[in-house]
Every structure is written in C-alpha cells, then in structure tokens.
Amino acid sequence: MYDFVVVGVGPPGARFARRAAEAGYDVLALEKGEVGTPLACSGHVSTDVWEYVPDEAKAELFQNRVYGANFHVGGPGSRSYPFYRDEEVSNVIDRVELDRTLADCAREAGADVREGHTVTAVTEEDDHVVVEASLANRIGGGTETFAARMVAGCDGPVSRVRREAGLPEPEETLHGVLAFDEEADAGDFVDVHLTAPTFFAWRIPRGDAGVEYGLAAPPGIEVNELFDALTEAYDVETDRFCSGAIPIGPADSVTSERVFLIGDAAAQTKPFTGGGILYSMTAADIAADVVDPADPSTLADYEAGWRDELSTEIRLGKLIRKCYSLPEPVQRVGLRALSGEIGVHMDRPSSFFSREHLRRLFS
Secondary structure, three states: OEEEEEEOOOHHHHHHHHHHHHOOOOEEEEOOOOOOOOOOOOOEEEHHHHHHOOHHHHHHHEEEEEOEEEEEOOOOOOOEEEEEOOOOOEEEEOHHHHHHHHHHHHHHHOOEEEOOOEEEEEEEOOOOEEEEEEOOOOOOOOEEEEEEEEEEEOOOOOOHHHHHOOOOOOOEEEEEEEEEEOOOEOOOEEEEEOOOOOOOEEEEEOEOOOEEEEEEEOOOOOHHHHHHHHHHHHOOOOEEEEEEEEEEOOOOOOEOOOEEEOHHHHOOOOOOOOOOHHHHHHHHHHHHHHOEOOEHHHHHHHHHHHHHHHHHHHHHHHHHHHHHHOOHHHHHHHHHHHOEEOOOEOOEHHHOOOHHHHHHHHO
C-alpha cells in the first residue's frame, strides 16, 4: 500500500509528490497522458517560480523577462496605462517544460511517476483509499488498481478526484483560450485589455518563442469569437490554439476523510488573473509539511494552513477583479491615477492595497 497516490502531475502534483517522497513517504503519482500536455495554461509567472526548480533548469525554461504591463480599456491601439518597476517583475517560461522539470524532480526524490494512467474511480474505505486507473492510452490497455492511505487530487479544474470524493465545486469556472504567433518579440511589457466580460484579454511577448494571445470569460460568452476579434485587431495569425477551464473561488472544504485537493482542483488560483502555479505549489508545500497519511485528522491542518496563507490574497484578488467590470470612465480614472512605477507583486494582491497605492488612487 502506498502512503499517497497523487492524481495529476502538473505543478501542484509534482511538487507535493517530490516533497512527500523527500520526507520518506511511498508516493505514486499518476498522469493521464504525457506530463505537460496538452498545454492549457499561460507561461507568464512571477520570478518566485525559480525557487521551485533546480538552478540549472532556468536556462532551458526561461523565455523572456517582463518589467510591467500596459493596461487598455479598449482594444489594440487604445490608450495604454503603464504599470512598471525598474527591476523585472515577472518572467515568461516554457510552460510544458516546467511541468516536465517538476515531474523529474519528483522522480529524483523517489516518487513513482507514471504517465498514461487515467483515474476513473476513487473509493474511500475505513483505513485506505482505492484508486482505479485506465490504461487506454497505453499499448495493451487494461486497468490497474492501487491502494493508498491517502489520495492527493491534483487533477485540474474538472477534477475526477473531487467528484469521486463528493467534494463541492469551485464558486465559478471561466473559459480560457490562448494561442501563439511565432514571430519573435522580446518586449518588456505585457498588454492587458479589459474587454472580455468580467475578465480580460492579454498579449505576452515570449522572446524567440513568439507571442502569446489569450483571454478568459464566463460560461455562455462566445470566447472564440472574442479571441478572433482580438487577434484580428492585432493583425496576426495564431496557431497551437489551446482551451481550458479556469476555476475561481475555493469551496468551503477541499478535504474529505482521506482525500485532499491541491491546485486547480481546489480552485487555489488568483481571481484577478486566473493563474495558479505559485498558489498551488505553496499549498503543496503546506500539505507536505502537515499531512500524515496515517492520521486523517491532519487534513484539518492542511485546510487551515493553506487558507491562512492564501485566503487573504484570494479575497483581495476578487476585489481587484471587480474593477474589470466598472464603467469605462471609472476604469480610466483609476488607471490614470495609479499608472506609473508601482510596487506590486503579481502573486500578492495585498501589495496593491498599500498605503501608497491607496493614497494615489484617492488623491
């Protein structure tokens, strides 16, 4: 019997598998396809990401550095309101290779990472959990069954583990799309367009890797049509179109008797950008520090721990997101008041609500 079966080997699953294996636990991590594919997430991250990967991996993962963002109330060509710092505030990375690098770290720590295993059932018993996985994507097919003291559901926004454990859904799920223009662009700023209903569209220069375009919107909105309008306005043709769900707002509980959720499965994301890489790996570290697979009561420590660390940032992130839906004249006034050099960390909206920034907004 394994101590942990980890379902999903994206950043949260790989990080937890690594940390749990380093702590001496017997860890099995299952990924339904190949690690890192299909791509469904932007590669624009804060520089904090480098704390989670080996130093030697940076050269392969790094694509571009970003010093700020140009905010637009309208589309391309509309007036921009720059927010920036003199030092780099974020990096653009190879998102697929990030997943593969983190999975390699888990393997090197001793976790058994297996690709081509699609989890189809999770059954909680009194003293263990039974996980069934289909091998339909592997030669020979078939199924496998595994037993573990606990299961970590790290299987994304449409989580099978969450559903099997009877845990509640996130408050909201957005539909995100992105695609790429292959023309190199080493620009220092990303572009943010407050044109998608309740959210935004973006343009991210990726150095020699080209340019990423994307947007997200609530269900019922024709995101493909909005995306086509965005790229037509920029007069570009894109390829490698990707689509995926973005969960916003964690439920009241992300744990059951022997199952716990991490990352998108738990909606541990930034409400104002939809990103979740750093939040999910923060939660993974907390889980690895406090969860004892032989003691289900420690799952309460995980619930408390990740909420203590992230709930304020998520709550303030929701407030920032509400500004996306303000009337355009109000948006322009706010952007004009705050634009310029600004000391905001892209993963910590609490940094936005500093005394200095609020004074600038209301002065």
